Every structure is written in C-alpha cells, then in structure tokens.
Amino acid sequence: MTDHELQKLVMTVSQEVFHEPFKHEALFNRRLRTTGGRYMLLSHNIEINPRQLAVHGEEAVIAIIKHELCHYHLHLEGKGYRHRDQDFKKLCQETGAPRYCAPVTKEQYLIYRCSQCGIHYQRKRRINIDRYRCGKCHGKLELVSS
Numbered sequence: 001m002t003d004h005e006l007q008k009l010v011m012t013v014s015q016e017v018f019h020e021p022f023k024h025e026a027l028f029n030r031r032l033r034t035t036g037g038r039y040m041l042l043s044h045n046i047e048i049n050p051r052q053l054a055v056h057g058e059e060a061v062i063a064i065i066k067h068e069l070c071h072y073h074l075h076l077e078g079k080g081y082r083h084r085d086q087d088f089k090k091l092c093q094e095t096g097a098p099r100y101c102a103p104v105t106k107e108q109y110l111i112y113r114c115s116q117c118g119i120h121y122q123r124k125r126r127i128n129i130d131r132y133r134c135g136k137c138h139g140k141l142e143l144v145s146s
Helices: 003-018 050-056 058-077 086-095
Strands: 026-028 037-039 046-048 110-114 120-123 141-145
Touching (some): 003 026, 037 058, 046 058, 050 058, 058 086
Parallel strands (some): 026 046
Antiparallel strands (some): 037 046, 110 141
16 A cells, blocks of 8 residues: 555545545654554644554554544544543544554563473563572573573
8 A cells, every 4th residue: 555545545534434524644654663653733644554554454554544533633623632531532432443553563572481390481571590580489590482
C-alpha cells in the first residue's frame, strides 16, 4: 500500500464511519516503533506505522485509522481528544475503534533455570547469575537460552 492509497483509505473510513471529511494528509512513517499510528496536533496529519500492515494486515490498519480519526475529529471540534477524556472513550466505543493496537515487535526473552529445583525464569534483560539466586530454593541460576 502506498501513501496515496492510505490517503484514500483514511478519507473513505472518515466519511463512512464518522460522516465527516478528512481534509488533511495521511501517510506511512517508518520511524514509528512502539505505536501503531499517531495524530499530529499542529498539522492535523495522521501517520501510520507500516509494519502494522505487514504484520497484522489491512484490518488492523483500518482499526488504527479509526482510532486516530477519533483524535482528529474530536480535536477539530474542540472536545476531549486525549485517551483519558470521556468524549474520546465514548467515540471509540461508538465507532468500534480500539483503545490499543497489537504489538509489532516480538519480545525476546532470556530463560534462566535453577540448577537445584529446576524452576524457569523469563527475563527481558540479562542478569548477573553470580549475584542473583533462585527465589524459591536459593540455588544457582544458569542461562538456558538467549
């Protein structure tokens, strides 16, 4: 999907779901890492993470577009457009827009095992196995997979 096709899709979703036109620019931003999309307050543009399309498909992108259009239309109307505002929560519920999107990064976990009792521990960050012990039996930990 190109930026031009994304622009058409956002305009279509805005007209069909919100019954209001989208008058600004929608584009893909490859620098987005932790979010599915974002609404820019000053320019009123919408940016979408292209990895959402690659990993989860067009339906996920449409859901993200609905979410960002909730921010867009509420902000232009002068209503509460933030996640914590009741106007935003209500409009998301009415339009079927999700509050969150599915993550696109797969978390890498380190697996540690106790050498005495065999219990496994999952950690995102590496730990010093000389300093830490098993929480159950105080046995020595060893790295199983990295």
